[in-house]
Amino acid sequence: MKINKIEFGTRLKKFRTRHSLSQTELAEILETTQGNIGHIENGRRKPGPDVLLNLYAHFQSEFRYLLLGPHPPENRANPGNHPNQSEAHPSPVRYADEYIKSRLEKILRTTMQALEHIKTNSSHT
Numbered sequence: 001m002k003i004n005k006i007e008f009g010t011r012l013k014k015f016r017t018r019h020s021l022s023q024t025e026l027a028e029i030l031e032t033t034q035g036n037i038g039h040i041e042n043g044r045r046k047p048g049p050d051v052l053l054n055l056y057a058h059f060q061s062e063f064r065y066l067l068l069g070p071h072p073p074e075n076r077a078n079p080g081n082h083p084n085q086s087e088a089h090p091s092p093v094r095y096a097d098e099y100i101k102s103r104l105e106k107i108l109r110t111t112m113q114a115l116e117h118i119k120t121n122s123s124h125t
Helices: 005-018 023-029 034-041 049-058 060-068 092-123
Strands: none
Touching (some): 005 034, 005 060, 049 092
């Protein structure tokens, strides 16, 4: 799944203003800079993994909206009530949920490995 940086930026700005947050306030919540938020909102930069992880951590209920928009299209490649349709052609929403989960799990694993490495190295000094 690719993130359209212009559409994502537009949704992030709408999301931020709907929550009455300044770019600086949102940047503090997401542990980034105001400039980075500005670049993302203007479609000049994609959100990095840390920003996505913090968005998910703080705004989980609206995370899917930020990535996919208000009404993501359903998969219309296989219309009808085929019993295995959902398995043969998963919807974009399901795919996005699986993608987000796998990326967040990878970030968490990497972070835990780094912390374990730091802990191991600091105990030897």
